[in-house]
Amino acid sequence: MRKAQTQAVTLVLISGIVIALAGAAYMWGKPMIEKRTTITQFTSAVRFMDELDDRIVDIARSCVTPGACEESLSLPIAGFINVDPANNTITYEFVVTQPLLTEGEIPLNTGNIGEVAAYGETPGVIMMRGMAKEGVYRLVFTLHYRELYNDRQGRGYRINLEGSGTGTGRILITYSGSETLSNQGWYGGDLILSKMDIQVV
Numbered sequence: 617m618r619k620a621q622t623q624a625v626t627l628v629l630i631s632g633i634v635i636a637l638a639g640a641a642y643m644w645g646k647p648m649i650e651k652r653t654t655i656t657q658f659t660s661a662v663r664f665m666d667e668l669d670d671r672i673v674d675i676a677r678s679c680v681t682p683g684a685c686e687e688s689l690s691l692p693i694a695g696f697i698n699v700d701p702a703n704n705t706i707t708y709e710f711v712v713t714q715p716l717l718t719e720g721e722i723p724l725n726t727g728n729i730g731e732v733a734a735y736g737e738t739p740g741v742i743m744m745r746g747m748a749k750e751g752v753y754r755l756v757f758t759l760h761y762r763e764l765y766n767d768r769q770g771r772g773y774r775i776n777l778e779g780s781g782t783g784t785g786r787i788l789i790t791y792s793g794s795e796t797l798s799n800q801g802w803y804g805g806d807l808i809l810s811k812m813d814i815q816v817v
Contacts, residue, residue, distance in 0.1 A: 653714075654712040654753075657693050657755070661693060661708065664689065664692045665708065665742045672812055676812060677810075681791075682791060682792050683790060683792065684791065686788065688786050688787065691784065691785065691787075696709050696782055698781070698816070699779055699782075699816060701779065704760060704777050705758050705760045706759045706777065707757070708756070709755070709756045710754065711752060711753065712753050712754065715748055715753045720745065721743050722744055723741060724743065725738060725741065725742045726738050732765055732802040733763075733764055733765070734764065735764045737764060739762060739773070740761050740775070741760050744757050761777060770803075770806075771805040772805060772807045772808070773808050774808070774809055775810050776795075776812065777812055778812065778813045779812075779813045783816035785817050787814060787815070788813075788815040788817060789813075789814055790815075791811070792811045794808065794809060795809045
């Protein structure tokens with residue numbers, strides 16, 4: 617009888633020690649797991665923004681017939697994407713469990729973030745910023761299209777975003793034609809627009 621009681625007590629003690637160790641390991645490892653998850657989400661979002669920019673630029677360069685060229689992309693992480701034609705910008709935002717950046721904004725694909733750049737530079741500037749509010753961390757990515765100025769031709773080129781919408785699913789890209797604006801370039805020359813209809817569904 618006494619031997620059976622000793623075995624039961626030993627089992628309870630061992631179980632308690634195992635549970636305590638598992639709890640301690642979880643509490644110690646949880647921040648590391650969350651940090652790794654956040655880094656994975658960041659990497660996926662950067663790839664998505666790069667691919668979105670590549671597809672828009674490829675369509676703008678190669679398509680000549682309005683409505684003939686279309687592409688679509690699905691969001692890799694649950695979040696919100698918004699098209700803002702007034703600022704010629706697409707914004708992608710989602711919640712993360714760990715902060716990566718809480719102040720300022722950093723460029724991801726170019727060191728030249730001026731509103732006008734030389735022809736041959738990247739037309740789209742991808743920026744990232746982090747936000748923290750009441751313990752909730754967010755990563756915000758923006759893709760902004762600027763004018764590229766061709767000094768030899770004396771005119772500028774710009775991808776112009778049209779359309780609208782805020783959503784959580786897919787983004788649809790359609791070429792909707794080109795337009796030349798006389799004497800409306802940054803340096804006074806003509807500005808040639810490649811118009812892209814962007815819809816969020």
